[in-house]
Amino acid sequence: MDSAEWYVLEDVVLRKPILRFQYATIWLNRLDWRRYAEWINPVTAALLPFMQHGPDEAWQLAVAFQRILAELYRRRLVEPEKLRFLAHFFSAYLPLTPEQKHRVQAALNERYPEEAKVLEEFITPWHEEGLAAGLAQGRQEGLARGRQEGLARGRQEGTQAVVLHLVRRRFGRVPQEVARSIRALPTRTLVALAGALLEIGSLEELRRWLKARETSEGLRHKKKPHTPVPQP
Known part of the structure; x- marks a missing residue:
């Protein structure tokens, strides 16, 4: 702070x-x-990014800011909406790298767990980024899963x-119940049927073949009853 200066307004007339x-x-x-760093004051917290700090101290400054934020919220000194605005203001003027954000969160969890728990009660820009990253990852996983399911469905159809x-x-017109039975078969059984058609001589034989496969598939998925083992 420089020495105080005097300013004078003069009547021109x-x-x-x-x-x-x-x-x-x-x-x-x-x-x-x-x-x-220990001043529990919203104005001081907002001005922290503009104060003297080295490039390696940015994450420590962010830890101090979030501690102030948590205390302001815990004491109900500032409304949550205004605290969120303050957090956005801070993050805009002191952007952190992903590594720095990780260090901030690790420091809060390890050294200041109470403050970290308080911060979870309202959404900050760092929480929003985490949510956005989670949603993006979920979308990517969903797309990948959808592609796999689509390929499997395409192969089956x-x-x-x-x-x-x-x-x-081989047999001309296919009865609807036979077509339904064929469409209900899994891919591996469809492949087996394609080979068996060389030996199946009639629609009746085809029906028996399908019924046998339906029975075997049902038995395969049916759980075996539990048989108690007699004690010696």
Whole structure:
């Protein structure tokens, strides 16, 4: 802080001073942020990014800011909406790298768990970024899962079409119940049916083949009853 200076307002007609006041100039970039890290004051918290700090101290300054934020919220000194605005203001003027954000969160969890728990009660820009990252990852995983399911479904439908075509070529018109039974088969059974059509001589034999496969598939998925083991 520089020495105080006087400022005088003068009446241009009377040429007499009508107001005299004193003010002091504060150079924020000359103030050490550590001196104000424990001040539970929203104005001080907002000015922290402009105070003197080294590039390696940004994450420590962010920890101090979030501790102040948590205390302001815990004491109900500032409304949550205004605290969120304050947090956005801070993050805009002191952006952190992903590594720095990780260090901030680790420091809060390890050294200041109570403050970290309080901060979870309202959404800050850092929480929003985490949510956005989680949603993006979820979308990517959903797309990947959708592609896999789509490919599997496509393979099954393609195999169904080929098998139904072979059945029509061999037996002519395919009854609806036979077509439904074929469409209900898994891909591996459809492939087996395509090979078996070389030996199946009639629609009746095809029906028996399908019924046998339906029975075997049902038995495969049916749980075996629990049989108690007699004690010796």
